[in-house]
Amino acid sequence: MKLLLAVALLTVALASAGPQNSEAPTGFDNKSNGLVDDMTHQADQDKFDETEGVSDGLGPLYNAQSCxxxxxxxxxxxxxxxxxxxxxxxxxxxxxxxxxxSIAHGTEIVSGRTLVNDRAICPNGAFAGTEIQEHVPETESIRTTRVALGLLGDGFVEAVADQTFIELARKQCKGTHRKICGQVLYVPIVEAPGETGVGRFGWKDQHASLVSFSGDAYLNEMGITTRLFPDEVTKLCNTAAEPNDPPGPDGLDDIDHFARFIRASKAPARDSQLAQTSKAERGSELFNKIGCATCHVRTLTTAPAGTKANGGTFTIPEALGRKTFYPFSDFLLHNIGTGDGIAVPMQEHYGRNMYQITWKNFSLDDFQAAQDKIRTAPLWGVRFRNRLMHDGTSSTLRDAVLRHSGEAGDVNHRFQRLSQSDQEAILEFLSSL
Ligand code: HEC
Ligand code: HEC
Known part of the structure; x- marks a missing residue:
């Protein structure tokens, strides 16, 4: 009887422990992380690399021609x-x-966005007199640039359960006696109207889903309309049929290929030579010790395969389930004194119909509260950046670290009180990421 009970308990324990976590693959070899075969991954990458022209629907307003x-x-x-x-x-x-x-000599007003596009497709041969170049009106006194982010390994970030971030925020706040309290922001899942998820992508955590982000980027960076974002920013000098990107023969739009390309990407690998130096190892310990890792969280684990994400539209596949990875971010919003005061623009990121839909857990006040906050920059792959922080205006790692104040003020003071060689050890560690 006792033995039976012990066996039963053991079985329960094993079942709840479930399969072991494994490491997320890393590298820059353009190979799939196992989500799809390498040929499919290459075909998805070709879509991501493809240059779009006016006949494909590029613009009218845009920033660049390919992802x-x-x-x-x-x-x-x-x-x-x-x-x-x-x-x-x-x-x-x-x-x-x-x-x-105002564009086209004041005949049209572009609103509902904070983005100012840098390029336009006209005037051109067919529309010689149509002037739609956007300019910053003098009234707009809040101005910033935001630098592009790396997408490699973001499939693992998407596969982290909302609850993991919620717990992280709670423990962080409690553990620091409310000095460092990352904000969780529920954001609309554009492909699942009414559903929201914990924001984790973009400098302002404006998206939780890679399909949503891809649709947003395709429209706002390139001017290509899709099933998710069917409305052009302006119709002036627009000739391509809407949506510019209809589903292909396999039922997938370009945005589905982009999302799958990102989901199948391997996480950034460390610089194996630098990572092994005793200086970088010492820097790694100091990074934890002085509190950098409170926000730049070293390790996260994705939800088990089979878990529903993105409002039920995405089932975590085997290749992304229970994977441990090292992003050096909590993906939460913090005020470290660098915020630009810009609140996330609703229509730009979630579509023109966004206000006609009731979104679960959605709070405009939460978005307002995040005005001066920025997501903790994930430090994986930071060695490939030489224009740092959201605005790209810090050009060395030391400059970036010294800009931390607000919630990170105490930690920055601890950094500055370190000896020169300890500071350099931390910077060497950062250079190995
Ligand atoms: C003109 C440059 C530009 C182009 C073109 C562009 N992006 Fe981006 N991308 C950015 C910038 C800048 C950010 C950061 C935006 C922000 O948060 O304000 C970003 C962020 C992202 C993110 C969030 C990454 C993260 O880890 O948080 C994703 C996903 C993304 N882009 C996908 C795409 C896809 C897919 C395309 C092609 C449809 C694309 N981008 C085209 C500049 C660009
Ligand atoms: C309170 C949370 C918090 C703490 C503590 C913190 N950081 Fe950050 N870190 C951030 C945020 C938020 C950003 C993005 C700020 C921005 O772009 O304006 C950032 C950005 C950075 C960047 C720039 C990365 C890039 O891609 O541009 C580096 C480098 C960095 N942190 C290193 C450190 C180091 C080293 C420490 C410890 C001395 C530290 N951080 C402590 C929140 C934090």
Whole structure:
């Protein structure tokens, strides 16, 4: 009887422990992490690399012609020096307001976005007199650039359960006696109207889903409309049929290929030579000891395969389930004194119909509260960046670290009180990531 009970207990224990976690694959070899075969991954990458022209629907307003143009260092899906321009102003109500940008000699106003596109497809041969170049109105006193982010390994980030971030935020706040309290932001899943998820992508955590982000980027960076974002920013000098990107013969849109390309990418690998130096190892210990890792969380684990994510539209596959990875971020929003005061623009990121839908757990106040906050920059792959922080204006790692104040003020003081050689050890460690 006793033996039976012991066996039963053991079985229960084993079942709840489930299969072991395994390490997420890393590397820059353009090979799949196991989500798809390498040929499919290459075909998805070709879509990501493809240059779009006016006949494909590029523009009318846009920033670049391919995803790769901004996400390429050291390989497709990586990062780059490319920035985008965002502006707005504070109203008498002390809230942030989006700009109204007049184009075509004042005959049209572009609103509902903070993004100011850098390029336009006209004037051209067919529309010689149509002037739609966007400019920053003088009224918009809040102005910033935001630098492109790396996408490699983001499939693992997407596969982390909402609850993991919620728990992390709770423990972080409790563990620091409320000095460091990352904010969780529920954001719309555009492909699942009404559903939200914990934001984890973009400098402002504006998306939780890679399909949503891909649709947003395709429209706002390249001007290509899709099933998720069917409305052009302006119809002026627009000739391509809508949506510019209809589903292909396999039922997948380009945005599905982009999302699958990112999901199948391997996480950034460390610089194996630097990572082994005793200086970097010492820096790694100090990074923990002085509290950098409170926000730049070293290790996360994805939800088990079979878990539903993105409002039920995405089932975590085997290749992404129970994977341990090292992003050096909590993916939460913090005020470290660098915020630009820009609140996430709703229509730009979630589509023109966003206000006609009731979104679960959605709170405009939470978005307002995040105005001056930035997501903890994931430090995996930071060695491929030489323009640091959200605005790209810090050009060395030391400059970036010294800019931390607010919630990170105490930690920064601890960094500055370290000996020169200890500080350098931390910087060497960062250079190995
Ligand atoms: C003109 C440059 C540019 C182009 C083109 C571009 N992006 Fe980006 N991308 C950025 C910038 C800048 C950010 C950071 C935006 C922010 O949060 O404000 C970003 C962020 C992202 C992120 C979030 C990554 C993370 O880890 O948080 C994803 C996903 C993404 N882009 C996908 C795409 C896809 C897919 C395409 C092609 C449809 C694309 N991008 C085209 C500049 C670009
Ligand atoms: C309170 C949370 C917090 C703490 C503590 C913290 N950071 Fe950060 N870190 C951030 C946020 C948020 C950003 C992004 C800020 C921005 O872009 O304006 C960031 C950005 C960075 C960047 C720039 C990365 C890039 O891609 O541009 C580096 C490097 C960095 N942190 C290193 C450190 C080091 C080293 C420490 C410890 C001395 C530290 N951080 C402590 C939240 C934190």
């Amino acid at each position: 790769r143009e901004c996400h390429q260092n050291p390989t497709s899906g990586g990062t780059s020096q490319m920035t985008e321009l965002r502006v707005g102003h504070q109203g008498p109500d002390h809230h942030f307001h989006n700009p109204d940008i």
